[in-house]
Amino acid sequence: MDVLAKCPKCDAGLPVHAADAPAAIKCGRCGREIPLHISQAVRDDRAVDRCPVCEGGEFYIRKDFDPKLGLTVVIIDALISGAFYWYGRDLIAYSILASAALIDLVVYGRLKDITVCYRCHSEFRGSYNRTASAFDLHTADVLEVEYERRIGRR
Numbered sequence: 001m002d003v004l005a006k007c008p009k010c011d012a013g014l015p016v017h018a019a020d021a022p023a024a025i026k027c028g029r030c031g032r033e034i035p036l037h038i039s040q041a042v043r044d045d046r047a048v049d050r051c052p053v054c055e056g057g058e059f060y061i062r063k064d065f066d067p068k069l070g071l072t073v074v075i076i077d078a079l080i081s082g083a084f085y086w087y088g089r090d091l092i093a094y095s096i097l098a099s100a101a102l103i104d105l106v107v108y109g110r111l112k113d114i115t116v117c118y119r120c121h122s123e124f125r126g127s128y129n130r131t132a133s134a135f136d137l138h139t140a141d142v143l144e145v146e147y148e149r150r151i152g153r154r
Ligand SMILES: [Zn+2]
Pocket: 007, 008, 009, 010, 011, 012, 027, 028, 029, 030, 031, 032
């Protein structure tokens, strides 16, 4: 399992390989030492049961969406339909836009789910079983505040 540990101080994402992770890592941006508590299930890529960074047990699932890729797709769609629209071929523009939207949908559907920690936003990628549920704003509000109080950011 690959873990993207989030630095509690500066929010930098620090990639860690769970199978051979050290007991602590040092943030490359701010220099903070971050102790890692990797559970056996995380180490074996079986499940995400406990967050190595904040030791929280609440997670949510989201698509592993690369914002840069998404933006590129949107721009290409706009360029293609814009070019056709400019030449007065509205119908073709609309059908191209529709097929582009369909392609986006397929791309989105093929994205993998990743697990994210509610408290510290560390991300977990691997072949483990996804057991977390979808993002819940209320849970996030409660747990983020709790965590930020604990690490002294509020
Ligand atoms: Zn940092």
